Amino acid sequence: MRWAVTGLGHGTDNAFLVIAGVCLILFLLIIGLMSYFVFRYRRSKGVEPEDIHGNALLETAWTILPVLIVLYMFYYGWLGYDARRKVPEGALTIKANGQMWAWSFEYENGKPSDRLVVPEGRPVKVTLNSRDLIHSLYVPAFRVKQDAVPGLERTVWFTADETGEYDLFCTEYCGTGHSQMISKAIVMKESEFTAWLAGTAEAKAAPAPAAPAGAELFKSKGCAVCHTVDGKPLVGPTLKGIFGKKVRVSTAGKEREVTIDEDYIRRSELEPATDVVVGFPPIMPPQKGVLKEEEIKALIEYIKGLK
Numbered sequence: 001m002r003w004a005v006t007g008l009g010h011g012t013d014n015a016f017l018v019i020a021g022v023c024l025i026l027f028l029l030i031i032g033l034m035s036y037f038v039f040r041y042r043r044s045k046g047v048e049p050e051d052i053h054g055n056a057l058l059e060t061a062w063t064i065l066p067v068l069i070v071l072y073m074f075y076y077g078w079l080g081y082d083a084r085r086k087v088p089e090g091a092l093t094i095k096a097n098g099q100m101w102a103w104s105f106e107y108e109n110g111k112p113s114d115r116l117v118v119p120e121g122r123p124v125k126v127t128l129n130s131r132d133l134i135h136s137l138y139v140p141a142f143r144v145k146q147d148a149v150p151g152l153e154r155t156v157w158f159t160a161d162e163t164g165e166y167d168l169f170c171t172e173y174c175g176t177g178h179s180q181m182i183s184k185a186i187v188m189k190e191s192e193f194t195a196w197l198a199g200t201a202e203a204k205a206a207p208a209p210a211a212p213a214g215a216e217l218f219k220s221k222g223c224a225v226c227h228t229v230d231g232k233p234l235v236g237p238t239l240k241g242i243f244g245k246k247v248r249v250s251t252a253g254k255e256r257e258v259t260i261d262e263d264y265i266r267r268s269e270l271e272p273a274t275d276v277v278v279g280f281p282p283i284m285p286p287q288k289g290v291l292k293e294e295e296i297k298a299l300i301e302y303i304k305g306l307k
């Protein structure tokens with residue numbers, strides 16, 4: 001995992017270091033003094049405890065000192081937080097959408113991507129949304145962590161200082177496929193990024209998808225989290241060689257047999273709860289309004305081809 005700290009990330013790191021430093025000093029001070037006193041005033045020396053009840057000087061000191069220490073830590077936390085709140089004008093805006101169990105990103109020109117591709121050295125504002133439940137976008141290298149809440153737009157911004165590939169996670173437990181809701185944040189040189197965004201050049205790090213290829217969609221839309229193409233059932237049934245086969249499904253509580261054709265696959269993508277294959281839990285997130293028509297078609301073609 002790469003761990004480059006970006007410009008904004010320093011605020012987060014400073015707060016962390018200050019708090020850790022204060023804690024370390026207090027720890028050493030308390031343990032050190034305690035050990036010293038245990039030795040110095042040990043019982044065998046016959047020392048009697050002093051009654052310090054009502055000592056105004058001591059009580060004032062141990063009230064004011066901790067307040068100052070806490071304010072000191074707060075100050076650094078505030079600096080980092082405040083910088084995070086103020087999105088610089090002219091920042092590149094990218095929409096991020098969380099869904100069970102994949103991230104998708106959309107650029108100002110409408111270009112979709114399953115990875116967060118950003119230019120080096122330029123502020124990037126990410127507006128977060130969720131299609132189903134609460135997810136959380138997490139890019140440790142950028143010190144970025146923000147919940148994506150359905151029906152509520154959240155934003156987060158950062159400037160990436162160093163080109164490269166960084167890990168991107170969902171960090172809010174969102175069900176069976178949560179642990180696989182991972183992607184990459186890719187930082188490119190400005191020129192490379194411009195080319196990638198325009199789709200005129202195939203940048204090595206993140207090839208631009210021309211037409212939605214079924215196999216690609218199968219991964220990027222999160223299908224592969226629950227369905228295999230090699231014959232082994234996972235959370236959901238395998239999709240290998242299913243086209244044209246008969247399968248027992250539960251429809252509105254009644255079991256029946258259906259033949260897997262294009263209509264059935266389409267229905268299973270859009271409203272998976274309608275016909276649930278017997279033996280599997282009805283947990284697939286509906287893709288109605290999520291998948292575009294050409295994506296549905298590409299996936300159907302892909303599944304048909306899985307011999």
Ligand SMILES: [Cu+2]
Binds near residue numbers: 136
């Ligand atoms: Cu999630």
